[in-house]
Amino acid sequence: MKLYYIPGSCSLSPHIVLNELGLDATLVKVDHRQHRTEDGADYLGVNSLGYVPILELDDGSRLREGPAIVQYLADLKPELGLVPRNGTMERYRLQEWLSFLTSEIHKGFIPLLYAGLAGKYVETVKPKLQQRFAWIDEQLAGRQYLLGDTFTVADAYLFALTGWGQAHWLKSTFKAEIHFDQLSNLQAWYDAVRQRPAVRQALQKEGLE
Numbered sequence: 001m002k003l004y005y006i007p008g009s010c011s012l013s014p015h016i017v018l019n020e021l022g023l024d025a026t027l028v029k030v031d032h033r034q035h036r037t038e039d040g041a042d043y044l045g046v047n048s049l050g051y052v053p054i055l056e057l058d059d060g061s062r063l064r065e066g067p068a069i070v071q072y073l074a075d076l077k078p079e080l081g082l083v084p085r086n087g088t089m090e091r092y093r094l095q096e097w098l099s100f101l102t103s104e105i106h107k108g109f110i111p112l113l114y115a116g117l118a119g120k121y122v123e124t125v126k127p128k129l130q131q132r133f134a135w136i137d138e139q140l141a142g143r144q145y146l147l148g149d150t151f152t153v154a155d156a157y158l159f160a161l162t163g164w165g166q167a168h169w170l171k172s173t174f175k176a177e178i179h180f181d182q183l184s185n186l187q188a189w190y191d192a193v194r195q196r197p198a199v200r201q202a203l204q205k206e207g208l209e
């Protein structure tokens, strides 16, 4: 398997999931400005839409869209519990989280990451994003992870997105400026997830620590 990634982007989520599962995959870094992979190949030949993540399977077929990729990976080792069993209510809860993260957080962040271009639009989207993070903070009250006691692929996705707000590695490039100091449940969750070996390994590999 191959995972095409951009350091610190949403592809950090499947990267963490690969590590959590202990799956062997080749990581291929993509320069999204040049649309080139690190070995100089044309990335538009891999994904004509130009974005990551893309998971390439051993038969050469490719899966796109982060929420689909992380579920595919986690279903390879269901015994590790990174996703609830298919057909259960808990599985729909997981999908509810993944859809929420993709539409309400992931895409909500984009104008902030490109604040210079977005202009006044930032003033509209920033309070919405802050409201959604505050809502996540409420959901985490009394729970270790988004779905309860077990770390799932939804936590991996939220971690990648929360990193943009913390801006540890974006500070110099973007001004995301979403802080969680007042959101104690989210902050505690973030600090705990950051300590997971699979997460630290992914951050190191992507040059984010």
Ligand SMILES: N[C@@H](CCC(=O)N[C@@H](CS)C(=O)NCC(=O)O)C(=O)O
Residues within 6 Å of the ligand: 006, 009, 010, 011, 032, 049, 050, 051, 052, 053, 064, 065, 066, 067, 102
């Ligand atoms: N719908 C896609 C969106 C992925 C996406 O937004 N990827 C960003 C990084 S977080 C990217 O590759 N941007 C570079 C580009 O669009 O050229 C998914 O959820 O997987």
